[in-house]
Amino acid sequence: MKTFKFLTIISISLFLVSCNGQNKKEKESIDTSISKIEVLDFHSTHRCMTCNAIEANTRFTLNTYFSKELKDEKIIFKVINVDEKENEKIAEKFEASGTSLFINVIKDGKETKIDLTDFAFMNGNDQKTFSKGLKSRLETELKTL
Numbered sequence: 001m002k003t004f005k006f007l008t009i010i011s012i013s014l015f016l017v018s019c020n021g022q023n024k025k026e027k028e029s030i031d032t033s034i035s036k037i038e039v040l041d042f043h044s045t046h047r048c049m050t051c052n053a054i055e056a057n058t059r060f061t062l063n064t065y066f067s068k069e070l071k072d073e074k075i076i077f078k079v080i081n082v083d084e085k086e087n088e089k090i091a092e093k094f095e096a097s098g099t100s101l102f103i104n105v106i107k108d109g110k111e112t113k114i115d116l117t118d119f120a121f122m123n124g125n126d127q128k129t130f131s132k133g134l135k136s137r138l139e140t141e142l143k144t145l
Contacts, residue, residue, distance in 0.1 A: 035145045037069075037138065038076045038104040042096035045083045050124040051099040055079060057130040058101065058120075065135050069142065105141050114141070 039062065041055050062070055062077050069075040082091040082098065094102055094113060101120040105112040116137065123130040 035107050036074055036076060037141055040102040040104060041079045042082050042100040044098050054101055054120045054124040057127050061131040061134045107145055
């Protein structure tokens, strides 16, 4: 049983690395009149079941708990194919070369990039856990705006 758990952990770790799991939080200067949160779901053209579930569960969470914020453009949701030429610049900015999930908090001319890729892969196939975690994180960040 220990061998099975060990192999499972190794497999998940290798999968996360192959899908470009990153753990970064950075700030950059932008227009000081903007205050919003961008939820950015990066993916490549060929997507696995978990990658599709991440997008579906992100949409579910946003539409269920943040419909007012979406309508008011306090939260913006973008699905970005990193393989498309027109998305090259934003993919590079977030260092996304495959599936990645970011919250980009924009306040007072500063961007704070929060990488949720590891969380997304660990919980992507469990809608309840995924939604609860993403909802909590977004509520926390909305309070900072």
